[in-house]
Amino acid sequence: MLLDDILKVFEENKNNIAYRNEKYEVSYSTLYKYVCNLYNYLNAINLEKKIAKIIVYGNKDVTMITSFLACSFAGITYIPVDSSISKERLNNIIKLSNADLIISTIDEEICNVNNIDVISFSVLKNIIKKTENIQLIPLMKEDDVYYIIFTSGTTGVPKGVEVTYKNLNSFIYWFVDIIKHKYDNVLNQAPFSFDLSVADIYYSLSVGSTLVTYGSSIYEGLYKYFIYLKNSHINMIVCTPTFIELLLCDKYFNNENFSDLKILFFCGEVLRNDIVKKIYERFRNIRIINSYGPTECTVAVTSIELNKNIITKDIPIGKEKTNTNIHIVDKENNILKDGQVGEILIVGDSVAKDYINFNSNNFIDFCGRHGYLTGDIGYKLDNEIYYVSRKDEQIKYKGYRIELKDIEKNLYNLKYINKAIVKANKDKYGKVVNINAYIVLNDKNIIKKDIEKRLLDVLPKYMIPKIFILDEIPINKNGKSFIL
Amino acid sequence: MEKEIENIIQQAIGSDIDLNEYINCDLIEEGIMDSLSFIILIQNIEDKFNIEISPTQVPPDVWRSVKKIKELIYKRMEEANEK
Incomplete structure (x- = not known):
């Protein structure tokens, strides 16, 4: 060992x-x-x-x-x-x-x-x-x-x-x-x-x-x-x-x-x-x-060694590691065919035990083996696995994994915040270039700096959004908030 | 030209922000200039003005201030024109 x-x-x-x-x-x-x-x-x-x-x-x-x-x-x-x-x-x-x-x-x-x-x-x-x-x-x-x-x-x-x-x-x-x-x-x-x-x-x-x-x-x-x-x-x-x-x-x-x-x-x-x-x-x-690989599956579970021929195409995340299997599954956890897009499920030795402080439906038993539903969307093609996107609001920013809801919840913990919507701003490659928070206040005397300061007490620096204070959150025809 | 340079810096440190707010602030100390801002800034300067900047060849203090970044871009553009 x-x-x-x-x-x-x-x-x-x-x-x-x-x-x-x-x-x-x-x-x-x-x-x-x-x-x-x-x-x-x-x-x-x-x-x-x-x-x-x-x-x-x-x-x-x-x-x-x-x-x-x-x-x-x-x-x-x-x-x-x-x-x-x-x-x-x-x-x-x-x-x-x-x-x-x-x-x-x-x-x-x-x-x-x-x-x-x-x-x-x-x-x-x-x-x-x-x-x-x-x-x-x-x-x-x-x-x-x-x-x-x-x-x-x-x-x-x-x-x-x-x-x-x-x-x-x-x-x-x-x-x-x-x-x-x-x-x-x-x-x-x-x-x-x-x-x-x-x-x-x-x-x-x-x-x-x-x-x-x-x-x-x-x-x-x-x-x-x-x-x-x-x-x-x-x-x-x-x-x-x-x-x-x-x-x-x-x-x-x-x-x-x-x-x-x-x-x-x-x-x-x-x-x-x-x-x-x-x-x-x-x-x-x-x-x-x-x-x-997500933290829940111990650093990494796939790999591919690139060569110069690969650079014209989308880069795959590669093949699964030893003693670990990766399946692309639908909502009922049925395994999908090659080329079909679905959630990435990881099964085997790499899957961590559990969360210490949190009950999650993502750690599952899959045909008698310990598995983790990643929330990542991907597909398999010619024996390689490709990553497509997230199915929820988790993002990667500056290399860090961030839940936009985490920022939103911490904003709502501040009493003077009436409404808060947090969005990731992406460039043409889909890479997050900044995180924006759109905020409606109960107390008009509060300024951006106050909010930033309070957030810094509870969140790491890389999670602090750019703050925009609005009079109200614009609503679209369907009654959903309409930002960007 | 002034406006274009300001736009580039603005994009790098986060869009829709009034640069005047940052005129007297230390961008590194405040955590505004970080890996991502840096990449966007350097790439934009190269794309828009066709001048090359090697960050290691620039005194590190430059990245702390909006004013100094502006000066750097002007200086490099003059140098490029002379050539």
Whole structure:
């Protein structure tokens, strides 16, 4: 299993770099020491008081990876939460997840309303620096929940997806298999609270590569970021298409400057063929893999390795992974024929256990196997699967998955809002370019800034819509609100 | 010309917004200039004015201010005309 492989990697790669960011790097032997110490500490408190779930809070620091591994080896579920999240949303997650402990990996005080125990960053640093001789023994069992990731929910409350050790194993063995080679320097893009990061973190740890991260904002100095990437000899990038579009904005992102770059793995958004074309123009011999999967099915469940012939067509999301089946079904869950458009149903080892705080009809039993109805619309053709659209109001914006209803519900929680309609504004490719909220107020003294400020308390920054205050919402002939 | 440049910036930071609201604000600090705004801005400048901008070659402070972005576009257009 994965944790046994990671133990082997620790043993065989002692002097190799496990983790690098713009400030420092950490070898596998040091990371091993960190993990052992925290594992030992957690086991000790676990003896006094049973710990089932731990929130790991921070921004891509190596102590976050340390905490993930220490929890996993100790058989404790971890919940990654990025520090860009608002305090209220963090408190919400504390409540919803019923976590026993928070490990903070940043120098910032956490005010938690539930008064759960916190290991602060300064305490954490003292714990991991000890020099005791400890042996790591994996205590995590196959059916245990390995991590919980919170994602946007239509009710305005985030949903926690429970991914088991078995789910993660199934994903990572398949992922290493499709990547085929060992790439030494792997660039992480996604925050650790986003399940795309699971691919780069656990790929690196299970083959002994270096995980390359960046904690600062890249817009504050794109030149600095490019130099950092160049000096890190990046071989592989795991990212969303939007991220590559950003790098492609600059003509210096090319084969000459980034000659070590060999492979791109995409997930999380539709990959358009004009982006692929641009990549091939700059990097003639690069490998490009497109994939697809909701958080509820452990990072990704399909993949396709592209070639230059594909760029004139719609890009498929590929074939299903091992031990997982994908069916296109109608409303009664009957399997449709090739070419027919229907909902994408995922069945098998990748399907997560359930939501921790939410009863959903989307997790189903399908012919005796655990399945998940994705809400994504697609079809199969010539053995490849194609994604078409969403059947509801869930969108992808800047690579993030957002329920427009989540924003709407949070607007309605403000007493002075009489009516609110939230719409995604799309460009000619169907890509969301901004989110607009049309609002009618009860209290005319309220201004946009007040609403934005309140929303920031409860929603992550990327979910804050552009606000338009109207006197009334226009209604069309059928009595439906008529916007755009 | 001024209007066209303003339109481009407006599109990048969100449509239908009065640019005057943003004249004195730090676009990065306020979270207005992000990955998507950036992509739209650079692509639009290249498409509409046929000038090339490599973001890494631009002082990072430029992306913080509407005024500086305007100045950058004017400067690049002059340079292109001279050639």
